[in-house]
Amino acid sequence: MLEHPVLPFLVAAVVLPLVPRRVGGAVMLAAPVVALAQLLTLDPGTSASVGYFGFELHYLRLDDLSEPFALVFIAAAFLAALFGIATMGTKERVAATLYAGSGIGVVLAGDLLTLFVMWEVKAVVSAGLIALAGRAASREAAFRYLLVHVAGGSLLLGGIVWHLAAGGSLLFEDLGGHASATVILVAFLLSAAVPPMHSWLPDAYPEASVAGTVFLSAFTTKAAVYALLRGFSGTEALVVIGVAMALYGVVYAVLENDLRRLLSYHIVSQVGFMVAGAGIGTAAAINGATAHAFAHILYKALLLMAAGSVLYATGRSKLTDLGGLSRAMPLLVVFYLVGAISISGVPLFSGFISKELVVDAARADGRDVVLQLLKLASVGTFLSVGLKLPWFAFGGRDRGIQVRAVPATMLAAMGILVAANLVLGLAPGLLYGLLPFPVDYEPYTAGKLVEIVQLLTFTTLAFVLLTKKLKTEPTITLDTDWLYRNAPRWATNAATAGGTALEEGRAAVAERVRGVGRQPVLARLGFSPGPGDGAPSGPPPVVMPTSVLGSVFVGAFVVVLAVSLLT
Amino acid sequence: VKRIWVITAVLFPLGVLADIARGASQPGLTAVLGFAGCALIVYVSKGLGKAALARPEAYYAHPDVEEGLGDDA
Numbered sequence: 105m106l107e108h109p110v111l112p113f114l115v116a117a118v119v120l121p122l123v124p125r126r127v128g129g130a131v132m133l134a135a136p137v138v139a140l141a142q143l144l145t146l147d148p149g150t151s152a153s154v155g156y157f158g159f160e161l162h163y164l165r166l167d168d169l170s171e172p173f174a175l176v177f178i179a180a181a182f183l184a185a186l187f188g189i190a191t192m193g194t195k196e197r198v199a200a201t202l203y204a205g206s207g208i209g210v211v212l213a214g215d216l217l218t219l220f221v222m223w224e225v226k227a228v229v230s231a232g233l234i235a236l237a238g239r240a241a242s243r244e245a246a247f248r249y250l251l252v253h254v255a256g257g258s259l260l261l262g263g264i265v266w267h268l269a270a271g272g273s274l275l276f277e278d279l280g281g282h283a284s285a286t287v288i289l290v291a292f293l294l295s296a297a298v299p300p301m302h303s304w305l306p307d308a309y310p311e312a313s314v315a316g317t318v319f320l321s322a323f324t325t326k327a328a329v330y331a332l333l334r335g336f337s338g339t340e341a342l343v344v345i346g347v348a349m350a351l352y353g354v355v356y357a358v359l360e361n362d363l364r365r366l367l368s369y370h371i372v373s374q375v376g377f378m379v380a381g382a383g384i385g386t387a388a389a390i391n392g393a394t395a396h397a398f399a400h401i402l403y404k405a406l407l408l409m410a411a412g413s414v415l416y417a418t419g420r421s422k423l424t425d426l427g428g429l430s431r432a433m434p435l436l437v438v439f440y441l442v443g444a445i446s447i448s449g450v451p452l453f454s455g456f457i458s459k460e461l462v463v464d465a466a467r468a469d470g471r472d473v474v475l476q477l478l479k480l481a482s483v484g485t486f487l488s489v490g491l492k493l494p495w496f497a498f499g500g501r502d503r504g505i506q507v508r509a510v511p512a513t514m515l516a517a518m519g520i521l522v523a524a525n526l527v528l529g530l531a532p533g534l535l536y537g538l539l540p541f542p543v544d545y546e547p548y549t550a551g552k553l554v555e556i557v558q559l560l561t562f563t564t565l566a567f568v569l570l571t572k573k574l575k576t577e578p579t580i581t582l583d584t585d586w587l588y589r590n591a592p593r594w595a596t597n598a599a600t601a602g603g604t605a606l607e608e609g610r611a612a613v614a615e616r617v618r619g620v621g622r623q624p625v626l627a628r629l630g631f632s633p634g635p636g637d638g639a640p641s642g643p644p645p646v647v648m649p650t651s652v653l654g655s656v657f658v659g660a661f662v663v664v665l666a667v668s669l670l671t
Numbered sequence: 672v673k674r675i676w677v678i679t680a681v682l683f684p685l686g687v688l689a690d691i692a693r694g695a696s697q698p699g700l701t702a703v704l705g706f707a708g709c710a711l712i713v714y715v716s717k718g719l720g721k722a723a724l725a726r727p728e729a730y731y732a733h734p735d736v737e738e739g740l741g742d743d744a
Contacts, residue, residue, distance in 0.1 A: 355712065358717065555690075577725065
């Protein structure tokens with residue numbers, strides 16, 4: 105048990121509230137360092153298990169697939185902590201530490217029960233991490249996030265129970281085949297932010313604190329990608345889903361005005377590449393998805409750190425409020441651009457050597473349509489993250505926006521990530537050596553360089569011609585969260601309308617029977633005054649519709665459970 | 672704007688030549704994908720935004736829950 109790399113995170117979470125804030129920062133940084141040391145001393149192929157109520161729990165499994173994920177999760181935990189120590193309060197630190205630990209726990213879980221427990225801890229503490237940003241909007245988004253993930257977790261548990269009831273093994277291996285696997289697959293897809301079950305991500309991530317968003321971007325979706333690679337690689341539907349997802353995120357990013365929300369939509373888009381890789385399922389595609397998850401965590405963390413630093417320094421995060429920042433914060437612009445160049449797949453940076461693995465796997469598998477659509481998604485990525493965002497945030501007329509200094513620890517975290525993205529791009533062998541299968545791919549050939557340079561050049565030309573059209577507007581964009589964000593209001597309106605009718609009916613009856621005025625009777629009977637007495641006071645009964653929504657989720661879980669026991 | 676069109680017009684044949692040189696199966700496809708793809712994404716996204724998806728920022732703010740509008744970032 106003591107060798108488990110999650111342990112240092114648990115210890116740190118317990119210690120953090122007990123020590124002064126300054127020491128807490130060191131504790132938060134020490135946890136991933138200790139975890140890394142533990143991981144490196146474990147032999148590849150380690151599988152530790154313990155008996156638990158007749159189940160054999162494989163709580164720790166380190167193999168070729170879990171190792172790269174665990175490594176990059178630990179790196180992300182360290183760098184996000186370094187970025188966050190200047191701004192995070194103690195509670196937020198505890199939530200972030202537990203979140204990173206449970207994310208690592210998910211990828212090291214060898215059986216489905218351990219997976220489920222880690223999965224749920226991760227969901228709950230990440231909701232806490234969002235809420236701890238402290239604004240009302242954060243708390244509301246965290247609550248919606250929690251509802252969605254509780255639904256996903258219920259599906260996962262229901263699917264696992266069904267899987268076991270149908271005689272499946274508790275071991276987390278390839279799950280395809282039985283109908284119960286579909287339920288588990290849906291739970292994984294929800295957590296991978298696959299549309300239409302994705303809107304929790306762009307809804308909640310931008311509402312977390314500056315450092316909280318960096319933590320969030322690393323773990324949940326990539327743990328789900330790991331779960332898909334482990335349990336469902338080669339599932340044909342994932343190819344279609346992944347490609348659709350890659351384009352979906354791109355479309356929304358074009359419309360988005362908020363820096364961190366725009367980048368959140370590009371998490372959806374980039375995870376689409378990984379899901380497609382899992383669907384193709386060849387050794388090259390699994391390598392590609394793993395490598396892209398690895399690189400994505402590094403450059404997306406850098407992008408969100410830079411965007412978060414802009415928010416920290418200026419108090420603004422909307423493109424329409426920004427502009428001309430390149431003179432005031434040149435270093436941040438450079439940091440951001442390195443992340444943007446990496447995600448766009450420019451040669452010499454990390455995204456190029458990882459994304460092209462997935463694209464090449466599609467080519468090698470003879471999937472021409474998939475290949476072209478993934479390239480189209482690459483065009484859209486470069487358009488939004490590489491061109492639109494810096495153009496409108498950093499370029500243009502200097503608006504004289506007041507800028508406060510960004511703490512050195514934040515800059516240090518970004519500096520390390522810049523180096524990491526460059527090193528991976530220059531020495532792809534470092535990453536390729538970590539992948540589950542031997543890599544037979546050379547990214548730097550003349551043909552590939554000619555292709556990518558053309559793609560990016562002509563995208564840039566079209567962008568320059570269309571900058572007017574792309575000008576951002578101070579709007580938000582409806583997404584599938586429209587449904588559950590409005591559901592309580594609809595329910596409230598329905599309930600209020602019903603309640604009013606009921607009260608009026610009662611009043612009419614009372615009036616006829618007693619022959620007295622309406623209000624005194626109502627007051628004597630303990631009814632509240634009707635709507636005729638001016639505007640209703642106090643908040644609407646949101647509790648009721650929310651619990652209705654919760655009951656629907658729980659009900660769905662019970663149905664799944666019942667179906668699983670009957671079959 | 673005119674200059675950009677000229678640059679595009681000059682670079683496109685160069686791209687096609689480079690594609691032929693590297694033995695690509697469909698010369699010029701990448702350049703078209705970059706240019707037309709970018710335009711397509713912009714027009715489709717903005718069109719969808721205008722037609723259905725874009726809303727004022729206060730769209731989700733609940734009129735009765737004032738603190739829901741809080742934005743002290």
